[in-house]
Amino acid sequence: MMSGLKWIGATLGWSFGGPIGAIIGLALGSIGDAFASGNGGFLLGDSDTQQTRGRQRRPNYRTQQQRRAQTTSGDFEVSLLILATVVIKADGKQDQRELDYVRSQFVSMYGKDRANKAFSLFKKVSQQTIPLRQVCMQIQQMMDHASRLQLMHFLFNIAKADGMVTEDEERQIYTIAGYLGISSGDYNSIKAMFYNSSNNAYKILEITKSATNDEIKKAYRKMAKKYHPDKVEHLGEEHKKGAEDKFKQVQKAYEQLQKERGF
Template sequence: MIKWLLAILGLIYFRIPGAVAGFLIGTLLDNYTRSTGGLLSGLFGEEKKQSVSPGDFELNLLSLCALVIKADGQVSQRELDYVRSYFVSAYGKERANATFRTFNDVIKSRELSAYRIAQYLAHRTKYPTRLQITHFLFGIAQADGTVSTAEAKIIQEIAGYLRISRMDFESIKAMFLKKSAESAYKILEIEKSASDAEVKKAFRTMAKKYHPDKLGHMDEAYRKGAEEKFRKVQEAYEQIQKERGM
């Protein structure tokens, strides 16, 4: 890729000698890029992500679930049931039961590293998927009725390692707070002082970002989560519309 680009540029600016030099330099850069895991690929296109197998994805997702469930120092049965319900919906009862036999060991583990797990997923999943993981973790935290300070803190830490932007994190977090004018603006990632035109633009942007079609490659449970997130965006916009008389 790089060698042909530089060869063309060399030909344009320096004719045949430039094309030859560009090809040779590009070949060296291509070889270096492969040997360093694609460090230069960002200059010439999006870095190719490594893939993650369904089994590895499940195990790492379970580990993140365990970190959230244990964050406040107690293991809530309602939070466990929330996770089980997700896996039953996603994979069926038989596979969910097999997965949960592993989950019991994960819950008891003291060796879980939020950084290691989230970094692994960050390098192997697309951004919309990581947004949905963050949403799912907040769903677990709220399953017992409230998101504790400790739970919100560990989710924020995980979201950072997943490379979720601050504004996206605050938007998702606001979806799990008590409905208010302030949370509606946070969901749309705008200030309360935003103009009506800016509110409309923000809604279109957020609706596009959280559209369920972006998770068409994921399982049914994740698509349902995306639909819930999309609905929250619509509700926030409608609330602002009502308050402003738009």
């Protein structure tokens, strides 16, 4: 268990505090007590435990609004696995294909050893009742916009892992998007990457079919900039692949409209 503590403690930043820290602390169980005594007094555990042990020593993530650019790979990782458990349970069951997808993505991003630790934590978190609104508020407050868009893309990937995104899963992701401060345009853009319809290319570029060719070109430049992998460079190389997937979808949508309209 100490190896698990070393792994998670070394990769977290602002997610040490607030509801995310409490969820991770509860998942790690007694490790939280050891962590509290050896890391500046930060307490990982449920809210009652936090309030009765060293209340003044616990960092307040609400005072760190200027630290968005400092979101670490670990912050993104634990935010992702917490939200993933919510989406997977949205339709009332945990489909093995979705669980396999999460594990495979962890392996591709982090390597087998770290992925095994992450997935073990994921399973423990999935046993909890997640205070979704509070978790999302912490993420919205502390995580930059590009990284939050990356979270949304990953959640749709998970929901689609069993072949389709159910209404319950889509509704849950939509709720998460609202709590994360994701605009309807951005939400529909990412959502369109996972569906087949005649106007998906327009939705991905956040325009309508009435857009002129010049407006399409302008929208493409805007979306290419928004979804460029460099936007999540601070999360580390392990998270750039997902960003590259979004970027390729924008390019594909633009090329489709170029072909359809002949410009």
